[in-house]
Amino acid sequence: MMTDSVLRDRFFKKYHGQEIENCIQCGMCSxxxxxxxxxxxxxxxxxxxxREGDMNEVLHANTIWLCVSCYNCVVKCPRGxxxxxxxxxxxxxxxxxxxxxxxxxxxxxxxxxPVEKNGRLTDVMAMAGYGLRHPGAAMANVPLGLKxxxxxxxxxxxxxxxxxxxxxxVLKKAKELERVS
Amino acid sequence: xxxxxxxxxxYKGAAGYKESTEAVSRLLxxxxxxxQDWNCCGATSYWSTQSIEAYVLPARIMALAEKQGLSEIVxxxxxxxxxxxxxxxxxxxxxxxxxxxxxxxxxxxxKYTGNLNIRHLMEVIVNDLNADDIKKHIKKDLSGFVVAPxxxxxxxxxxxxxxxxxxxxxxxxxIEMVGAKPLKNYSAKTECCxxxxxVAHKDLCMPLNNRIVKDAVSKSAQTICTLCPLxxxxxxxxxxxxxxxxxxxxxxxxxMGLAFGLSEKDLKLQKLLTPFKLAV
Numbered sequence: 001m002m003t004d005s006v007l008r009d010r011f012f013k014k015y016h017g018q019e020i021e022n023c024i025q026c027g028m029c030s031x032x033x034x035x036x037x038x039x040x041x042x043x044x045x046x047x048x049x050x051r052e053g054d055m056n057e058v059l060h061a062n063t064i065w066l067c068v069s070c071y072n073c074v075v076k077c078p079r080g081x082x083x084x085x086x087x088x089x090x091x092x093x094x095x096x097x098x099x100x101x102x103x104x105x106x107x108x109x110x111x112x113x114p115v116e117k118n119g120r121l122t123d124v125m126a127m128a129g130y131g132l133r134h135p136g137a138a139m140a141n142v143p144l145g146l147k148x149x150x151x152x153x154x155x156x157x158x159x160x161x162x163x164x165x166x167x168x169x170v171l172k173k174a175k176e177l178e179r180v181s
Numbered sequence: 182x183x184x185x186x187x188x189x190x191x192y193k194g195a196a197g198y199k200e201s202t203e204a205v206s207r208l209l210x211x212x213x214x215x216x217q218d219w220n221c222c223g224a225t226s227y228w229s230t231q232s233i234e235a236y237v238l239p240a241r242i243m244a245l246a247e248k249q250g251l252s253e254i255v256x257x258x259x260x261x262x263x264x265x266x267x268x269x270x271x272x273x274x275x276x277x278x279x280x281x282x283x284x285x286x287x288x289x290x291x292k293y294t295g296n297l298n299i300r301h302l303m304e305v306i307v308n309d310l311n312a313d314d315i316k317k318h319i320k321k322d323l324s325g326f327v328v329a330p331x332x333x334x335x336x337x338x339x340x341x342x343x344x345x346x347x348x349x350x351x352x353x354x355x356i357e358m359v360g361a362k363p364l365k366n367y368s369a370k371t372e373c374c375x376x377x378x379x380v381a382h383k384d385l386c387m388p389l390n391n392r393i394v395k396d397a398v399s400k401s402a403q404t405i406c407t408l409c410p411l412x413x414x415x416x417x418x419x420x421x422x423x424x425x426x427x428x429x430x431x432x433x434x435x436x437m438g439l440a441f442g443l444s445e446k447d448l449k450l451q452k453l454l455t456p457f458k459l460a461v
Contacts, residue, residue: 034373038385066382069225070373071338075346084339091229103381104229111226111377115238119220121190130380137380144421144454151452155194162218166289167241173285174237181233181281 002097007055015089020047022079029073029083039063043073043083050090059094063087065104106133116171119161124154182309184300185251186213187242189261190221195410196417197449201434202257202302204443208318209310213255213302216246222264225377233281239268240282243299244291253298255305259409260376263335265299301336303408303433304343307351307358315358320442323361326459328436329402329428330356330363331393332371333412347371352406352433359440369396374415390419398426404457405430417454429457 002010011017023044030042040061041049050058058064067087074083095105110129114121131138148154161167193199206213223231223238243265246254256262272279273295286293306315330352337344344351349371353363372393375386393416397405405428407413417430430453438448439459450457 034375034389035378035382035385038382066378066385068334068373068376068378069228070334070376072334072373074339075341082339085228088228092232095230104378107377107381108226108230111224112230115221115223115227121221123191123194127380134381137383144418147421147454151196151454153194153196153452159190159193161220163289167220169288170237170241170285170291171234173288174234174282177281177285178231178233 001056004053004055007059007093007097008050008053011050011055011089011093015086015093017050017086017089019081020051020086022081023047023051024079026078028076028078032072032076033067034070034072035066035068039066043067043087047086056097059090059097060099062102064090064094065102103134106130114158116168118158119164119167120159122155122157122159124156125158182210183212183214184253184255184305185246185249185297186215187219187222187246187254187256187261187265188215189256189258189410191410191414192257195413195432196452196454197435198257198410198413198432201432201438201443201448204447205434205437205441208441209306209314211305211310214249214251216242216251216254217249218245222261224260224264228264228267233278233285236268236272236278236282237285239265240272240293241286241289241291243269243295243297244286244293246297247294248291251297253300255300255302257302257408258411259301259333259335260411262299262301263339266340269295269297269299301343301408303355304336304351306437307355308343312358315355315437316360318441319360321440323359323440326361326404326439327364327402328356328361329367329397329400329405330370331367331397331405331407331412331416331430333407333409334371334373334376336408337371352408355433356406356436359437361436361440364397364400364402366400367396367402369393374412374419376411376415379415379419386415387419387423390416391423391425394420394425394428398428402428404428404436406433406436407431408433420455427455429453429455431457 227235356363
C-alpha cells in the first residue's frame with residue numbers, strides 16, 4: 001500500500017491536484033451535488049481530507065464514484081476549481097492503487113471494452129458486459145429490454161469504425177504513451 | 182447551410198431522434214455532413230479511467246473533421262458535445278498532451294489542430310436561423326401545447342457561454358418559435374438525470390428523474406422536450422412501471438416536426454416508452 005504522503009504528492013503533481021489548495025471550504029460543491037446525500041463525504045470534506053493528506057481514506061470513499069459529471073459544483077465554485085476533473089483523477093488513482101472495483105468501475109470497463117475493440121458502442125454491448133458481472137441488475141432490466149426490443153430500439157448488431165486497423169494502432173500508441181507518462 | 186455532423190453512438194438507437202433530425206434539417210435547409218469513420222467520443226467513462234486515450238478519442242473525431250475540411254462540428258448529444266469541447270479546451274492549454282495525442286493520431290495519418298467550432302444542433306437552429314425561416318414551415322397550430330424544456334447538464338455546464346448554467350432559455354425560445362408554449366417555471370430544467378449512474382445506482386437516481394417528471398406534470402406540461410439521447414432515455418424509462426403520473430419525453434426535433442406537420446409515424450413517436458398522443 002502506498003503511503004498517504006506519496007499518494008498526496010502524486011495527486012498534487014501528476015494529477016494537478018494542487019488546485020484544491022485554493023478551496024475555501026464554503027461547501028457550495030456539496031450543497032449543489034445531486035448525489036451528495038449518499039456520499040461517504042461530500043466534495044468539500046473530501047478536498048479537506050486530501051489537503052491534509054488522508055489519501056487512502058479519500059481513495060476508498062464512495063464519493064468519487066458517485067460523481068455524475070453534472071458540473072453543478074464547478075459552475076458554483078467561487079474559486080473556479082475544476083472539481084469534476086479532480087474526481088476523474090481520484091477515480092484513476094483509486095484504480096491504480098487497486099481498490100475493490102465499485103459497480104461504476106465495472107460499468108466503465110463494460111463501456112470501454114467494446115469501444116477499444118470496435119471503435120463504437122451500442123447500448124446492448126455495454127449492458128451485456130455489465131450484466132455478466134451483475135446478473136441481478138440485468139434480470140431486473142429484462143422487462144424494459146423487451147419493451148425496447150418491441151419498439152425496435154435495440155441495436156443487436158455491433159457497430160464499428162471502418163478503418164479498424166488504423167483506429168486500433170492509434171489506441172495502441174496512446175496506451176504506450178500512457179504507460180511511460 | 183452546411184455543417185460537419187457527429188452523430189455519436191446513441192443517435193441511431195434513440196427513439197426517433199435520427200428520423201426527426203433528418204426530416205427537420207431537410208426542411209430548414211441545414212445540410213449535416215457526417216464525419217467519415219467517426220468513433221465513440223469516450224464520454225465520462227474514458228475521463229474516469231484513462232489519461233491519454235480520453236483525449237485521443239475525441240481528438241480523432243475532430244482530426245477526421247479537419248481532414249474533411251469541416252470547420253464546425255454539430256452534435257446532437259450533450260455528452261458528445263461536452264467531451265469534444267473539453268478535449269479541445271485542454272489540448273489548447275497543454276502542449277505536452279497535444280504532442281502525445283498527435284503522436285498517436287499520426288499512426289493513422291491524422292493530425293489534430295483544434296481549429297474547429299464545437300456546437301449543438303439545438304443551439305445552431307436557434308442562433309444561425311432567422312425566426313422567420315423557422316416559422317414559415319409551421320403547418321400545425323400548437324398554441325395549446327405546453328412543453329417542458331429539459332436541458333440536462335452538459336450543454337451549459339461547465340461553460341455557461343451559449344446560455345445560462347442553471348436557467349437556460351434557448352430551447353424555450355425554440356418552443357415559442359414553432360408556436361407551442363414553453364413551461365415558464367420549470368425549475369427542474371437543468372437538474373441531473375443521473376446519466377450512466379442510472380445503470381449501477383438506479384435506486385439513487387430514480388428520485389432525480391421523478392423530480393424532473395413531477396415538476397413537469399404538476400405544472401400541466403403535456404410533454405418534456407429533450408436534446409440528449411441519454412437524458413431522453415432516463416427520463417422516459419424511469420416512468421416505466423413507476424406508478425406515478427406520466428408525461429411523454431420527446432426530442433426537440435420531434436417537437437419541431439410536429440409543428441411542421443410531419444406525422445407521428447414519420448417522427449417515430451411510437452418508439453417512445455411513455456406513449457405520445459398530440460392533444461392540443
